[in-house]
Each structure stands twice: as C-alpha cells, then as structure tokens.
Amino acid sequence: MLKAIELTCERGGRVLFQGLSFELRGGELLRLAGQNGSGKTSLLRILCGLLAPTRGEVRWKDAQISELREDYAVDLVYLGHAPAVKDELSAAENLEIACRLAGKAVSAPEVAGALERMGLARKDVPVKKLSQGQRRRAALARLVLSAAVPLWLLDEPFSALDAAAGKGLEDLIARHVAQGGAVIYTTHQEVGISASRTIELAAVA
Amino acid sequence: MLAAARCLVHRDLLLALRRKSDVGTALLFFVIVASLFPLGVGAEPNLLRAIGPGVIWVAALLSSMLSLARLFADDHADGTLEQMLLGAAPLGVIVAAKAAAHWLVSGLPLVLIAPLLAIQYDLSASLIGVLVLSLLIGTPVLSMIGAIGAALTLGLRGGGVLLSLLVLPLYVPVLVMGAGSVDMAAAGLAPDAQLLLLGAMLIVTAVLSPWAVAAALRISIE
Numbered sequence: 001m002l003k004a005i006e007l008t009c010e011r012g013g014r015v016l017f018q019g020l021s022f023e024l025r026g027g028e029l030l031r032l033a034g035q036n037g038s039g040k041t042s043l044l045r046i047l048c049g050l051l052a053p054t055r056g057e058v059r060w061k062d063a064q065i066s067e068l069r070e071d072y073a074v075d076l077v078y079l080g081h082a083p084a085v086k087d088e089l090s091a092a093e094n095l096e097i098a099c100r101l102a103g104k105a106v107s108a109p110e111v112a113g114a115l116e117r118m119g120l121a122r123k124d125v126p127v128k129k130l131s132q133g134q135r136r137r138a139a140l141a142r143l144v145l146s147a148a149v150p151l152w153l154l155d156e157p158f159s160a161l162d163a164a165a166g167k168g169l170e171d172l173i174a175r176h177v178a179q180g181g182a183v184i185y186t187t188h189q190e191v192g193i194s195a196s197r198t199i200e201l202a203a204v205a
Numbered sequence: 206m207l208a209a210a211r212c213l214v215h216r217d218l219l220l221a222l223r224r225k226s227d228v229g230t231a232l233l234f235f236v237i238v239a240s241l242f243p244l245g246v247g248a249e250p251n252l253l254r255a256i257g258p259g260v261i262w263v264a265a266l267l268s269s270m271l272s273l274a275r276l277f278a279d280d281h282a283d284g285t286l287e288q289m290l291l292g293a294a295p296l297g298v299i300v301a302a303k304a305a306a307h308w309l310v311s312g313l314p315l316v317l318i319a320p321l322l323a324i325q326y327d328l329s330a331s332l333i334g335v336l337v338l339s340l341l342i343g344t345p346v347l348s349m350i351g352a353i354g355a356a357l358t359l360g361l362r363g364g365g366v367l368l369s370l371l372v373l374p375l376y377v378p379v380l381v382m383g384a385g386s387v388d389m390a391a392a393g394l395a396p397d398a399q400l401l402l403l404g405a406m407l408i409v410t411a412v413l414s415p416w417a418v419a420a421a422l423r424i425s426i427e
Contacts, residue, residue, distance in 0.1 A: 048291060050291070070293055080287055082283055082284025083284060084284035085285075089223075097216050100212040102288070103209065103294070
C-alpha cells in the first residue's frame with residue numbers, strides 16, 4: 001500500500017536520513033525508533049505529505065502522494081506531537097469537528113461512545129480544564145472512529161498516557177492491524193504490542 | 206467539501222463566542238481610533254465632514270490588521286492547522302472558510318457600528334449609507350488579502366510587524382476606493398464607479414486569494 005523510495009531528508013543543513021526505502025502492506029505494524037533528533041517526526045511528516053522530502057518519493061497505491069493530495073488524506077489519520085484539540089472547545093466538540101474535517105460525518109452517540117471508550121468521562125468540559133493525559137485521550141478518541149481508515153501515522157501516541165489508557169491504545173492498534181490496516185508509530189516507551197518491523201533511524205543516517 | 210467549510214466557519218464562530226475579549230478588543234480599538242480624531246482636530250464641522258470617511262476607513266484597516274496575526278497562529282500552535290492540511294476538502298476551500306469566519310467576527314461588526322461613528326463626523330444619512338455599503342464590500346477584501354500575509358508570516362519571530370508592513374500597502378487600493386466613494390457622494394456625484402471597482406476587487410480576491418494562501422501555508426508549515 002505505502003511505498004517509500006530512496007527518501008532523503010535534510011533539515012537545517014543536516015542530513016537526517018538518506019536512501020531510506022521500505023514498503024508497508026496492510027496488516028503490518030511498523031515502529032520508527034531512534035534517538036531524539038534522529039528524524040522520526042520528519043519521516044512521519046514526509047509520509048503524510050506535510051513535508052516534502054529532499055530527494056525520493058512516497059507512493060500510495062502506486063501513485064505519488066503529492067499528486068493524490070486529498071484522495072490520500074482521506075486514507076490516513078495522522079496524529080502529531082501536538083494533540084490538535086482546541087482549548088476552548090469540549091472533547092466532544094473537538095472530536096466531532098476533527099472527524100468532519102477529515103470528511104467523516106459522525107453522530108453524537110458515536111462521539112460519546114468513542115470518548116467513553118478512551119475513558120474520558122468529562123465530555124462537555126472545555127479541554128483547557130483537562131490534564132495533559134486527558135487531552136491526549138481526547139485526541140486519540142479519533143482512532144476509535146477511524147477503524148475504516150487504512151493508514152494510521154502516530155507520533156509518540158503513548159506519551160502522557162497512564163497504564164490503563166496505554167493498554168486501551170495498544171488494543172486499538174492491535175485490532176486495526178488485525179483488520180488489515182497499517183500503522184506506523186514512534187515511541188520511547190516499552191509497549192505491550194510487538195511491531196512486525198522496526199526501522200532504526202540512527203542506523204540509516 | 207462544503208460540509209467541511211461549514212464546519213470550520215461554525216467552529217471559528219464558536220471559538221470567537223468563547224473568547225469574546227478578542228472580538229471586543231478589535232471592535233473597541235476601531236471605536237477609539239475613530240473617536241480620537243474629533244477630539245484631536247477640534248469640533249469644526251466642515252473639517253470633520255471632510256476627514257470623516259477617510260478616518261473611519263483607516264481605523265477599519267488598522268482594526269482588521271489587529272486580529273490577522275492570530276488567524277492561523279493559534280491553529281498552527283495546537284496542531285489543528287496540520288489536520289486542516291490533511292483534511293478531506295481542498296486547502297483552498299478550508300482557507301476561504303477561515304477568511305469568511307474572520308470577516309464575520311472582525312469585519313461585519315465594524316460595518317454595523319460605523320454609522321454610529323459617522324455621526325461624530327456629522328455625515329448625512331445618505332453619506333452614511335454609502336460609507337456602510339463601501340465597508341460592506343471592502344472589509345471582506347481586507348480579510349482575504351490579510352490572510353495571504355498571515356499565511357506568509359506564520360511561525361516567524363516578530364511576524365506581527367512584518368505582517369503590517371506586508372499587508373498595509375496592499376490595502377491601499379481598497380482604502381482609496383472605499384473612502385473615495387463617500388467623498389464622491391459628498392460632492393454630489395454618483396459613487397458607482399468606486400463601489401463597482403471595490404466589487405471587482407472583492408471578486409478577484411475571492412477567486413485568487415484562497416489558492417495563494419493555500420500555497421503560502423504549505424510552505425510555512427514545512
């Protein structure tokens with residue numbers, strides 16, 4: 001499904017990685033490993049099309065992602081470092097808006113169900129009154145509603161989560177992979193799911 | 206596609222509603238700047254009538270500048286801008302929705318309160334009508350041109366000052382036509398030419414600016 005061909009990324013005059021090629025098929029779980037500053041986030045941003053690689057290309061179903069644009073965007077969920085929730089809006093409002101912008105209309109019961117699944121009881125409180133971990137949960141609730149989206153790109157999804165929420169996220173990822181979806185994630189923590197492959201970025205550079 | 210645009214306008218209006226002080230500040234700024242001039246130049250009716258349209262228009266330009274810096278900055282900081290770039294709707298549509306919401310929040314209130322300020326300058330009812338009409342056509346142009354500047358200066362340090370330097374010169378044609386239409390009417394002539402030119406600017410920026418902003422955003426976000 002997803003193919004990276006000879007990717008090279010230079011940021012601020014420094015080569016983060018070069019000649020990186022891999023292919024990801026449905027049902028695969030890929031972990032990006034490496035020290036801070038080794039280019040994990042840059043690679044994820046290249047893979048979702050937010051950043052143009054210095055050289056090389058990313059192909060989705062045999063077409064270049066820079067040409068697919070929105071057609072590719074509806075096939076992926078990218079959750080970056082920033083949780084992408086608005087402080088003034090409640091978790092439920094945030095989730096509904098995020099889904100609508102991604103082109104998926106959701107009903108209020110679906111939204112409530114997803115937030116409950118992530119263990120977020122205070123659905124109607126502005127997010128600014130929630131803790132860092134609860135904010136993360138609010139952002140991750142989008143994954144519950146994104147089972148039909150084939151590709152998940154997750155940047156440090158486990159950060160700020162407690163054990164229970166981390167376990168819930170592991171289950172979500174495992175189920176998505178079992179259903180034929182593909183997931184690429186980065187993490188510094190020990191997690192209870194085993195990646196089918198790991199790319200060690202420091203080794204590539 | 207339009208559902209995404211509607212959703213975004215709705216979101217930005219909701220955010221404005223929960224952050225009332227932001228909207229209030231820009232509006233109050235407009236009122237204060239436009240009220241300073243009669244106090245400063247004295248209560249000479251002929252002079253006030255002559256400078257009134259220009260002063261109100263300049264105050265509108267400055268007030269609309271005030272909220273521009275945050276047009277994309279907040280969304281950039283909390284990561285929602287990235288999600289918009291990865292949304293199902295083309296970025297141009299998303300950007301047009303952002304500009305429309307910006308106008309509803311910071312442009313439309315100026316248009317509505319302008320008649321009150323015009324009274325300070327002793328403008329006649331018919332002149333106030335022309336002033337409001339010119340602001341109604343002109344302020345959306347300010348939001349759309351401003352969005353280009355906001356996208357280009359996104360993430361730069363001291364972006365606010367740069368934004369003013371970048372955008373204010375581009376506002377000049379709108380100012381000339383907007384204030385000019387009221388002057389024309391005050392001289393007893395038809396202001397049609399100026400208003401039509403303002404309308405033409407509105408159409409051209411509505412068609413072209415979303416794509417320019419989209420291109421600028423893609424560069425800024427890298």
